[in-house]
Amino acid sequence: MTTPMTPGIVSGRLAADEISRNFDDLHAPYDAHEARVAADRCYFCHDAPCMTACPTSIDIPLFIRQIQTGTPEAAAKTILTQNILGGMCARVCPTETLCEEVCVREVAEGKPVTIGRLQRYATDTLMARQGHPFARAEATGKTVAVVGAGPAGLACAHRLAMKGHSVTLFEGRPKAGGLNEYGIASYKSTDDFAAREVAWLLEIGGITVETGKTLGDGLSLDGLKTDYDAVFLGVGLGGVNALRIDGEEAATAAVDFIAELRQSDDLTMLPVGRNVVVIGGGMTAVDAAVQSKLLGAESVTIAYRRSRDEMPASTFEQGLAAAKGVRLLFNVMPVAIGDGAITLEYTATQNGKLAGTGETMSLPADQVFKAIGQTLTTDGGLVIEDGKIAVTDTGRTSATGVWAGGDCASGGEDLTVTAVAEGRDAAEDIHAVLMGV
Template identity: 50%
Template structure:
């Protein structure tokens, strides 16, 4: 393949067969024998700590017992009744700090039960077979507007549809899925899985998805509150934090989330340009995904630079080890000072550590220092914000009547994870459903 070079940034660094290998499923599906062996290791604990560690409270010992007994449909029902995006979560959840991290077998000399792999084994089979697992309640005539087709919005809409309500999802993007579609490394969700999962969710009925519809541009919150019985806001964090440094506008400097999206949406991975030397600034999972994808595209030297120590990184130990296994160098206690360039193109980043300065050369610099709320279409005087998030109560209800919120855009317990967003959507749907029931009682 001919390589098109722009300085030290190039497309087609690797041949198609190499790219196919690099971006193959990072955690292939278990076969029946391996799944049975993995399930046999579970102690089926009473008051299992793995359940408590799961934000969606899946009955983990229950579904694993069913897998061991060959009842994969029953296992899928257990999982998806608690987490309607259980297939995606099986792929992207940091199980090492959640269910598997709490497994009673997780101690020196042993290893935790492969809960994530078993969860995927059951959910993938159920989706592949296409057999119905759940059915909608009779239509109630209630309509709910859901803003954002990410994990929180999808979970909320699905649970509302199950209860017999109708959910209309509005999303600014061309495709639904939010973070699952645009913001997760391509090697974690292969074969267009995010869209296949949405098709499964949509098959329950009672859900309409309207893409290309942005809050504040195509529809207003006041309009939604007037036209619908309730509104759920789950539009995530669309803004990206800036470094605020000299040289940030140089060519070759971009946001890591944009780079990840570029890779995820590419029809041909060989068309994605990548530097020979890449520096990613940040210490979270987004930084890891950007680093590893750079390596898999053919970058020679990839460095993840973080201003604090490893213990402060939001990326889990498993993600860090995965990055290093894939040839990523990690530099800690490195505070970025300025970005250096020649003829408008970035050539390196100057860092400071203990009053000493050093430069790491780079053709591309990816910024992964966090995302922020873009409150377009959200009335600050009506909807309370705190620390850049929409304030909600424990049921994900906001301070504005008829409006709930969840996912990364809202305040909630726990980390900003797909599984937490799903739980937020579930809680909001239950609260909305309860509010409809209360209204009906008052009207009677």
Template identity: 55%
Template sequence: MKHPDIETRDVRPGRLPEERLHANFADLHPPLTALQAEVEAARCLFCFDAPCTEACPTGIDIPGFIRKIATGNLHGAAVTILDENIMGGTCANVCPVEELCEQVCVKNTAEALPVAIGRLQRHATDHLFASGRQPYRHGSDTGKRVAVVGAGPAGLACAHRLALHGHEVTVYETRPKAGGLNEYGIAAYKMVDDRAAREVEFILGVGGITLRNGKTLSVDFSLAALRREYDAVFLGLGHNAVNHLDLDHEDADGVHSAVNTIERIRQEDLASLPVGRRVVVIGGGNTAIDIAVQMRKLGAESVTLVYRRGREDMGATGHEQALAQTSGVLIRTWAAPHRIHTAEDGVHRVSFEYTHTNDEGRLAGTGRFFDIDADQVFKAIGQHFDEALLDSDDCPAVENGRIRVDEQRATSLEGVWAGGDCVPGRDLTVTAVQDGKAAADSMHQWLSRTEPESADG
């Protein structure tokens, strides 16, 4: 029997009409018009030793591509971008430019805004993709075969670069679609329509890359087998496990992984998704912001994001935090989840304990608590790389939960490289692309020093 003080949970699909959903999930930042792009490009000072290029993890010649936009050469601008970052189209939409290139723009002063580098990058790459032109072709055949595990940003960037060098590449991917985070893990309003899929199609258009979906490491094949069959291997495994709260009732009806729900939002009909009237998000990174904002856009009446430390400690950028607030998300800080309260029909509220930093500089509870009613709770407390995916008898060295690599992204195993979220570094699409690119160049040098085996072994 339900306790009389417990309000019935209110979770249902279709909280908003489809036309409202369509508007809510339209482009967060509409593309620039030709005139807007021309005016914005003219603001660039085309700095020598430009700080924006230094701040870009992939080293795009930013003044170079903006100058080409200013002179009407959009195709050349796009090629300049993609030569260094083959996922420059995605990065134009999701890269935290406010912390990277635009942050260090010499125009970024108290009196003026930085040049809109991200939007100009999108303007150029959109033009190229719309034209249907393919500026890249597979290089002269080297006779070498490389396996890439994971079709996310790191794996696809590596595969494309290897193909340019003339190697034959086979990409193994667990999911039915390639793209990794870009396809499954980015807020739908940041990557609208089938942009991620079109980018994958463009990357594969270089030739010499075979994509094998539905193939999982340590299930369908082993790393040891790949090392025997191929001349080199790249591991772009990403984060393959989510963190847990370690609280009772964590698996109750209505308690969800934010990562899994973001995937559903990207892959399913928006009107079919169950949405609570009162939503609580636990976490402070960009994933927490993405799920909180999207639940509001899906029609949740109230969304409260709770983080255990202060605003300045949140993994989400200031830009993302501002977006959450302007979208109607309430952000509460210095509070840690203490207990999930459930009834027969699932979660009903969450208890939090106020936190503080103690004299030793560590996070500690205060012994004071508060409750937030909830029909749905989303856990967005991070992901990690589970090394159990690797062969126990043929495993590269792992430190602090990530595969150890050198500057060239080579692992401790000869002939095996790795990159992306499974190696140390910042978990961004742009850094994953750089990992894949750097690894491919290193692999090419290594493969060029080794002779192909004869047919009889």
């Protein structure tokens, strides 16, 4: 994974017990009393703005009232009916820019109801106390291929299985879960939760998982269309954008670093630089930077080409990075990497376009990560729109019988919760087409 620029990239910078503390749960889960107290703050708005802000349209006032009345399992069922990956979304969803941002309490007092933590309390309680809350309908005899076992694919597969269809879920990596398994900061999803949630989801039955198979490598779209009654593509974005600068070969994709960290059995063995620079401004950049610091890097810098206000990572994520000791630089872009340093050029917006000013600075850097976006690596010959598979509101692609959703599909934000909504909605449309309703 790592490409050393200098001998400064080493493992074991911190002792095992310190690393363990560093990677503990970002937010401790609520106990029953804490959840009841937090739920008491909800006004249970009739026209709740939080529901509108939720991409999966969870009935937030209802599930919070169910927690308040001591029925967290019922609250979980309310959540999971709309968002089958509600447990993970409670951990990783940027609630501060979605449901909690528009909470009436936030608008009036600057302190919203802690919707995300309440959602986690409800879903964790249900998963710990009872079996899978949904049952399959009578078998329809229809078969569906779902390619990609990330949030979109899992949500689609579950909803189709629940309606009685037989689903084969294809995944290129050794484990299902997609970004939930390989691309989320470890302190956001502890105790192997991503894998446990997938296992719990599969308890619905009717879903067969085949790993080591991807579109274009072991699978063809034409073959899938022949063998199955419908196809859903949730293939994500497998490519990484290039920096196109001198010395780029010394930079590592941040997503690869995060994936290696997530799959590591011993973080003391994971090498990290003394001076780390992360190029980018999104959630992946923050995750890579913060985790580098937690592994023991002495200096970690996020270098983003635009202003703070334009940074894709939320204010909360920016604050988290700063609190962990990460330096945030704005209006700088990389121009060269080499000799244990990275050269950055200051930027400015001129005539509506971002451009370099000609003024440069240099930072020590024995490890550089690039987190400047990802690209579609396979499209099956479908129509592409702005670098993604073109789809309708219900996920239909340009090919009859083929749907797509999640990061690989046009429209929407590249968020777990959005992917879940798109997979769920595509499944509903697939079911309607297959059953002629």
